Amino acid sequence: MKKMLKGLGAALCVALPFIAQAPADAATPAATGAADQTLVQRGAYLAQLGDCAACHTAPKGKPFAGGLPMNTPMGRIYVTNITPDARTGIGGYTEADFARALREGVAKDGHNLYPAMPYPSYAKVDDDDVKALYAFFMHGVAPVQQANRESDIKWPLNMRWPLMFWNMAFLEKGAYRDKPGKDVAWNRGAYLVQGLGHCGSCHTPRGVAFQESALDESGSAFLSGALLDGWFASNLTGEHNTGLGRWSDEDLRTFLKTGANRHASAFGAMTSVINNSTQAMSDQDVAAVSTYLKSLAPVGGTGAAAYTYDPQATKVSLDRPANDAGARVYTAYCMHCHGVDGHGFAPMLAPLAGNPNVLAKDASSLINVTLNGTGDLVIDGVPSPFPMPGFAAVLDDQQIADVLSFVRAGWNNGAPAVGAAEVAKLRQSTQAGR
Template sequence: MKNMLKGLGAALCVALPLLAQAPADAATPAGAGAADQALVQRGAYLAQLGDCAACHTAPKGKPFAGGLPMNTPMGRIYVTNITPDAQAGIGGYTEADFARALREGVAKDGHNLYPAMPYPSYAKVNDDDVKALYAFFMHGVAPVQQANRESDIKWPLNMRWPLMFWNMAFLQKGAYRDKPGKDVAWNRGAYLVQGLGHCGSCHTPRGVAFQESALDESGSAFLSGALLDGWFASNLTGEHNSGLGRWSDEDLRTFLKSGANRHASAFGAMTSVINNSTQALSDQDIAAMSAYLKSLPPVGGNGAAAYTYDPQATKVSLDRPANDAGARVYTAYCMHCHGVDGRGFAPMLAPLAGNPNVLAKDASSLINVTLNGTGDLVINGVPSPYPMPGFAAVLDDKQIADVLSFVRAGWNNGAPAVGAAEVAKLRQSTQAGR
């Protein structure tokens, strides 16, 4: 359980754009003329801001060649090749084709894309950024002849035409417009979080049709946390316990740049977001995102009183571990990294006392990271020295449930206990095929 709870979420952030009208030169084919290098470089930054590589580059695969499997409620799909290869990729796309795919979820040949691609978020990206992204993908990415793979979704659920009606119901067209009464930094942060960052794709709950329950701060569910593919993407509102209410602006900026702060460290898909995206962003953009997120009012939580640290009862339990099954596991496997006091050694080793992921109502992320560990945070090319290992082969379902229940109750955390059946369910779903 070393460095457990590495995270403020699991997020599959990838992001790009949408607009109602294509630019004037939208009919220009991919290979025509020399690309404006400044535009290509800006597009490269925007693609990094959106962490496009997270979904469109498979492990050990070539950049943006697709093939990454993604689980959906209907079955597994495989992310597509977006290199400028004319046959397998998007080399034959005009800028108008590119914009339509990103903004409306419709490919060049007219078939609808699954909303696992967050085009409802990309709809908010402005024209200039669409143009820069197109320039990057056409002139800054090497073409790869790697054929796209069909989804595993069975008929009739694999039919695409019903997605036209999904779009009619849930797609809100139009680029982001600055909100009156808000300053430049707030509006820039809102634009990045809602659009290119598409943070809501993971951190906002989904409805029965897999639609995000809210697309901006006008909806109360926006960024209030959501279960996705075996992880619980954290609450990003001002909620005091499981959200960002106790985080300062500096705490949040530090987390986005390094993946760790005095409250938590990144795990799950958020590790990729830190590694490939947010650490490379400008200080100005990081500050803008933080300003926007810190402005969101508190939503959700488990209804508990505001967290305050109290180590006494937990210390007594750890002094006599034989009386508590969870304390016995904690003493054997966790205490040397996370401490008797539960405060770990932040930011190198995550704290458990008051960690928002520990305090969350849904324990899925805690179970998942204990079973399977997490990948290395790699900041400025240097891997984290203490990644969280997986304990699936070491601890059984009851032991994991016991220790997580101990942690969730310890140090005045006051979060609900974890059952062995919950652990067994996630073990089965996340260990399949390993």
């Protein structure tokens, strides 16, 4: 669901298994009775589905205490403390206050929240789940006294009242309603994807007012892929090349539980999504999400013919790398992991041949991951042994452009070349402050 649009959603990452029972004192609600612990536990699970910790827990910070910086076109904002501390958190919120903030983007004191909080998606969360989430945040989270930090946005752009008009234009109120003619699994998957999972916050393109272009499958742009914070969030529709058209139901379920399959591996923000959210989903919910996503009609893509694997031309280049600048870089730095055939060693090492991220028109993700690498996938507590390293200090802009152009043309991928200027731009934006 993390900077500008990552904060607007960044797709499914969330609560770590660190929550302690809050003690009953003057700053926290009274401890719940045994009968309510089931509700608290259910709320903890829903918080994982809802991406709460990913945005409200800063690196090395205390759970849900806020402080995470997010970049927006207007300036930097800082995520708020949502622990049950009465002074600096949400300890004074009633369930109605909590529901209004969650689903309408309005805080207890009446000020509007920035839509970095994905409340347009959370608007679809039903009352029972709101109740469970409230129980969790009031009784399952340790209170932390940590004052919220004002945004760096300058006046007059920091005024909140215009957000009322943004909400009037783009916020669709009302919990998700089951679609007639669809089975239980499809509707459960739709509820999770559109609501708590807020997948559209990252994977749906945005309009001129930074609103999601569509909030469900009735809009043609829904989940068709979008650029955010230096990454291109993948197309999740049935598009054959850049989407999920070639993925089986098992492929998708495997990816959600482990972050890798025979087609691709998670990187960027999706790594934390896998680590902290989707791997914790119940098998039933994973199956429901897969059922819904696999039902989406193909949209987006590049308009290219359906991908078919062909290694011949690429093999010739790799046999004589001195004749091809991209092949030289590939043989020196990439081939030992991704192979001469481009198949890698899936799922441990990602394939490049036919990988939807390689075929995408926007090469931002490929540039970013080549420059900066990606974090470890940690499944059941075990880190992946082969994370993608970053090459920003090893390869210059032209070398990275050459190797990515080689990869995007190789094995019949047929994707556009990458220019050195594109690499330089992302290098500057992603390396700043490192």
